[in-house]
Amino acid sequence: MSGVAFEDGTSLPADIVIANADAPQVHAVLTEDAGQRSSRVDRMQYSFGLFVMCFGTDRAWPDVAHHTIVLGERWKALLDEIFDGAKVPADPSFYLHRPAATDPSLQPPGHDGFYVLAPVPNLRAPIDWARAAPLLRDRVVAQLEARVLPGLSRHIVTERIMTPADFEADYLSRHGAGFSVAPTLRQSAWLRFHNCAALPGLYLVGAGTHPGAGVPGVLTSAKLVENLLFAETVQ
Numbered sequence: 001m002s003g004v005a006f007e008d009g010t011s012l013p014a015d016i017v018i019a020n021a022d023a024p025q026v027h028a029v030l031t032e033d034a035g036q037r038s039s040r041v042d043r044m045q046y047s048f049g050l051f052v053m054c055f056g057t058d059r060a061w062p063d064v065a066h067h068t069i070v071l072g073e074r075w076k077a078l079l080d081e082i083f084d085g086a087k088v089p090a091d092p093s094f095y096l097h098r099p100a101a102t103d104p105s106l107q108p109p110g111h112d113g114f115y116v117l118a119p120v121p122n123l124r125a126p127i128d129w130a131r132a133a134p135l136l137r138d139r140v141v142a143q144l145e146a147r148v149l150p151g152l153s154r155h156i157v158t159e160r161i162m163t164p165a166d167f168e169a170d171y172l173s174r175h176g177a178g179f180s181v182a183p184t185l186r187q188s189a190w191l192r193f194h195n196c197a198a199l200p201g202l203y204l205v206g207a208g209t210h211p212g213a214g215v216p217g218v219l220t221s222a223k224l225v226e227n228l229l230f231a232e233t234v235q
Contacts, residue, residue: 016201023193023208024174048082049122049164050178057155060112066101070094083120086126094118116140122164123176129163180208186212
């Protein structure tokens with residue numbers, strides 16, 4: 001590893017580079033030619049995508065907890081739509097986050113802030129997210145208004161939405177997957193992406209790397225890199 005090259009043509013010399021970008025994307029771009037990318041990286045299974053809606057309101061719902069799970073009426077049909085479907089869920093299930101329940105100073109007095117995290121198909125599904133995002137947004141708001149946040153639609157003053165298309169564009173997440181390669185039996189723990197022997201000095205951390213996705217797995221991947229760097233430094 002000799003360093004990092006930037007889009008503007010400048011470079012930063014470095015003996016060690018820690019990449020927290022999507023591991024499949026790093027391998028595809030840096031370590032494999034085009035034919036190998038298609039045969040290895042693209043044949044892997046990828047996690048579902050995420051629809052994220054962050055929004056602020058001009059009133060508060062003090063009785064709503066920090067963490068809330070809102071479940072739709074269906075189970076199997078929803079899972080089929082998330083993993084094998086070609087359209088956004090008709091009645092999505094999602095997670096609702098209200099941080100002011102724990103720390104009221106995060107919001108101005110009398111206001112509130114939330115984000116919604118809903119599982120959706122990744123970009124392997126032929127969904128036009130420019131059209132689908134507003135539709136799913138309205139479905140989420142309708143469910144929240146009916147079940148958790150009465151009167152919500154009249155009180156949203158700011159919002160931001162992210163879809164799998166944004167995950168691909170902003171984070172280079174392959175297929176817009178929310179959690180990199182899927183944690184299937186053959187893609188878990190040791191079978192996930194590793195540091196590349198062909199590029200000494202490059203270390204990978206994140207959801208797509210060993211030992212796996214999720215917050216504990218991501219933190220463990222960083223701890224493993226720390227241990228490797230320490231071991232190499234003291235040699």
